[in-house]
Amino acid sequence: MSQSLMLMEAGQSPEVVATLLDKEKPAFDEIAKLFSAAAPSVVTTAARGSSDHAATFFKYLFEISCGVPVASIGPSIASIYGSSLHLKNGVHFTVSQSGASPDIVALQDAAKRGGATTIAVVNVTDSPLAKQADIVIGLNAGPEKSVAATKSFIASVAALSGVTAAISGSRALASALAGLPTALEATSGIDTREVEDVLFSATSLYTTGRGPAFAIALEAALKAKETAGLHAEAFSLAELMHGPMRLVQPGFPIVAFLPDDAALNNNVQALERLQKLGATTAPFSTTPLAGINTRMPSTGNGLIDPLVSLLCYYRVIEQVTRRKGFDPDKPANLLKVTETM
Structure with missing residues (x-):
């Protein structure tokens, strides 16, 4: 069986991240100077x-590290509803692999007209989005042919983490990013057969985490749906303790991203409660945990480590997809570039 493009492209992530962090350092420094001068009280983002x-x-990493709120603006505010934005002295980030969807281009334009400096984090640097932005951070991921985004997602997070490290001046973040390519590379060969079996047999599941790890849970749930055709919902582990817990029955699968950060103890207690309800928990963590625990290499910083776990998860869901008889590169009903309004 030939290797899928999804698996091959995911495996390129360590090299992509190393290249990105090196080549885009001048852009990170430029943005840090911008923040020092403008001191925005809020940052805005748009993406799909x-x-x-x-x-x-x-959002989580920047708010934790810099103390500045980050707000997501729905692209339809500009593209459908035609509303103006009041973002004087603001900074607006748009994140996109293709930079081609009309709605995010329209929102970036509205942000600029509203007074914001616009920053495009984009893989296609001659795209409409990039051409109209004030500052461009190239993902340096090269062509991504599989419909399922892998290396471009990891590169996007690495780029935004580089921005955060530059603005915050955090040596801990800078050190973790320097070690990120090595940690990503170290995920190769990790035995994931047990968690693959759980997902292959599942009909529905939750993915969970807190802080930056919640974003990884969102991405993990999306990949389960778009590649394996598997219904998955992502919740913050705190939110999961409320209404969603009603669905947790014996054997219910929960994939958890539990880095060694300030939330770890609370997360472990929540996971133990779910285990007592009979849930089959599959935590990805650098620390030994109960359940089907996939042990992860570390960057030395729990805020960045969830990204390392995601690369391992990408390999898991790719295998589950193939075992189900689906093509992970060509999910039903989906195209690589989705142009929405």
Whole structure:
């Protein structure tokens, strides 16, 4: 059986991230100077699909590291509803693999007309989005042919994390990013057969995490749906303790991204409660945990580590998809570039 494009492209992530962090450092420094001068009280983002999950990762990481709120603006505010935005001295990030969808281009234009400096985080650097942005961060991911975004998502998160490290001046974040390519590479060969079996047998599941890990849970749920045709819902582990817990029955699968960060103890207690209800828990973590625990290499920083777990998860869901007889590169009903309004 030949290797899928999804698996091959996911495997390129360590090299892509290393290249990105090196080549885009001048852009990170430029943005840090912009923030130092403008001191925006809020940052805005716009994205769709996997790119929106990257923006969610950025939201948590930036708010934790810099203390500045990050708000997502729905692209339809500009593209459908035609509303103006009041973003004087603001900074607006748009995240996109293709940079081609009319709605995010329209929202970026509205943000610029509203007074914001616009930053495009984009793989196709001659796209309409990139051409209209004030500052461009190229993902340096190369062509991504599989419909399922993998390396471009990981690159998007790495780029936004690079921005955060530059603005915050955090040595811990900078060190973790420097070690990210090595940690990603170290996921190769990890035995994931047990968690693959759980997902292959599942009819529905939850994915979960908190902070930046919640963004990874969102991405994991999307990949389960779009590649394996498997119904999955993502919740913050705190939210899962409310209404969603009603559906947890014996054997119900829960894939959890539990990095060693400030939320770990609370997360472990929540997972133990779910296990007592009979849930089959499959945590991805650098620390030993109960359940079907897939142990992960670390960057040395729990805020960045969920991204390492995601690369391992991409391999898991790719295998589950093939076992189900589906083509992970060509999911039913989907196209690589989705142009929405």
